[in-house]
């Protein structure tokens with residue numbers, strides 16, 4: 416693992432998204448850090464969600480263009496490949512996110528390769544450190560093979576992990592099958608384990624317009640900064656301290672430091688640039704992280720939330736990384752999509768974890784029990800209801816056999832479940848976690864709301880991206896089969912997939 420002996424963070428003022436200004440800043444950043452890109456050079460932005468509903472959720476394409484040009488300026492012929500890759504969120508095809516963020520047009524203009532990670536071969540990476548969640552992880556082949564890796568996160572708050580800076584951007588280095596495993600109250604541990612896959616040589620966060628409060632639909636925060644660095648833990652520590660947060664209170668940062676990925680001690684980090692740390696702190700004053708329990712989040716709305724602890728054996732009183740945070744993101748998507756969402760939403764109740772208190776559901780008010788671990792016993796509409804946990808210990812989940820959850824299948828099953836339970840007092844949603852996409856679809860079905868996944872303006876783009884993705888995966892399977900039969904593999908002239916170890 417590449418952990419620099421001298422962690423460095425460079426803070427630069429940047430008031431807008433001018434490509435040439437950004438290009439110069441990145442070029443100077445690489446030169447100051449003594450970096451020269453080489454071999455397979457891969458840029459990983461945060462494109463978790465893009466398009467007009469999510470204007471502040473993603474790394475802007477101007478930053479991407481400036482970075483790719485700066486890498487060409489500095490690396491030149493030492494690079495054998497220059498590419499950008501990502502797996503976006505909410506079960507949307509990454510092709511769509513590239514298109515809607517402007518990264519597709521930008522990379523096409525520059526002639527730079529794109530990797531949609533869910534369409535790539537997945538490589539097994541063994542883990543051996545103590546306290547790991549599991550013995551191996553999967554990551555897309557372009558990540559596993561990158562020689563020079565550039566992490567380009569967006570400066571944002573996060574409802575599950577407090578912040579999403581550099582390390583949290585790694586949730587996009589797994590496809591959905593593997594990303595959702597351990598995406599629960601162990602999410603911070605998962606992010607710390609992902610650090611063992613690869614460490615970036617260069618980090619540059621888009622903090623020109625930062626996103627506060629949430630991660631998919633954050634409020635714009637004019638920070639006016641580009642922050643660069645060479646050490647992931649040190650980088651996140653400086654960003655955390657800038658917003659007044661002790662970095663060791665953010666679990667994934669603390670764990671990564673404990674695992675040896677760098678220091679959070681600001682005294683040991685060399686901070687330079689044309690903005691001092693104190694000036695950056697003043698710029699970030701008042702930045703809200705939005706770590707709010709679900710009961711509080713829905714206060715004053717038509718939804719009442721109840722949350723008990725996730726499974727006993729896991730020693731945690733709230734599932735910060737799973738279903739409760741997902742519904743907060745889900746309702747915000749619906750609010751952005753339709754300003755009348757709260758007014759249209761019928762009274763309903765959502766329950767998480769092992770909850771043993773009362774549920775104040777009046778006549779006709781639906782109760783939605785969410786997640787495999789939910790448990791409750793009591794009277795609803797005059798009848799005894801007993802919800803039992805279906806939680807499976809994480810040791811029983813095998814990433815080798817993890818299956819992809821198809822968005823159209825989710826749409827069908829969620830609508831069917833809501834229709835069947837129309838007159839019932841309650842619905843049970845299974846999964847660990849129940850994803851943001853499923854919770855959006857459930858709220859749509861139960862509340863009779865407009866469905867953003869079926870937006871007439873988006874549906875043809877979505878379907879085209881979806882079909883492109885599924886065709887590519889089918890082609891990959893065919894090529895793999897041919898390889899197994901003939902010993903040749905035509906996919907970019909590389910070795911057989913799903914075999915390589917780092």
Ligand code: SF4
Nearest residue numbers: 734737786787788847
């Ligand atoms: S089912 Fe949901 S709330 Fe329960 S442990 Fe899994 S992610 Fe957390």
